[in-house]
Amino acid sequence: MARHIVNIVVIWVVLTVLGALVLTLDYLPVIGAEYSEEFDGIFRLLAFMGLPVLTFVFAWVGYSFFAFRQRTGESEGPAWWGRNWVPIAWLAVTASLAITVMIYPGLTGLAKLQADPRGYGWGETGADLVVKVTGFRWSWAFEYPEQGITVNAVQGRELVLPVDATVRFEVNSTDVVHSFWIPAFRMKIDAIPGRTTYMVVKPVATGSYAEDQAFRAQCAELCGLDHSKMVLPVRVVEREEFEAWVQQMKAQ
Ligand SMILES: [Cu+2]
Known part of the structure; x- marks a missing residue:
């Protein structure tokens, strides 16, 4: 032995x-x-x-x-009991x-x-930007209430965020439980119908899905047939570029 x-x-x-x-x-x-x-x-x-x-x-x-495999012709040995x-x-x-x-x-x-005063938990926030996120089968919609713009999550749309700004996501779902996840940010929160959940993130690096697939909003809760397709590109840009994007979205 x-x-x-x-x-x-x-x-x-x-x-x-x-x-x-x-x-x-x-x-x-x-x-x-x-x-x-x-x-x-x-x-x-x-x-x-x-x-x-x-x-x-x-x-x-x-x-x-x-x-301890059984070899040809060998009978099963006696049961071996471990020590307590x-x-x-x-x-x-x-x-x-x-x-x-x-x-x-x-x-x-x-x-x-x-304990972070910007409300990383469930408390009040001092966020620079609020983004309302709605998960639905099978995509995401984003609303920027202060900027007055909505990103309907149809093909080709994306989540655009300014770098070095504290962003507070207010997350909802219209149907089943989803999970809002951006791998580059390491943060994830459930999207629950009838309840708002929160996630606070401060992007520290610019980047986009085209360069690095970690910049994506992805559903991380199995929610049905097209769960794996609940992916939208994320783009983190400089403040000025973000403002220009907001103006461009408003003009549409
Ligand atoms: Cu989902």
């Missing part, structure tokens, strides 16, 4: 090292908004914490699959990991966002 355990531990360590190398790659989208780096840090931390658990299961199950401390230790380790991430970064991260 000791030989098998040594083998499994070796495979576990090798898989974990390989996984850790993959996790150090630059696989996350462009940093498009304030707090993006914090969210990336949290994502990387969770990935690193989950990696040894994943590789442990892979090593154990994969090794057992080959080492094994499941208890497994439960203790995985439960502690889960509880740890609920507290940090779960609770602590949320507290930091909610």
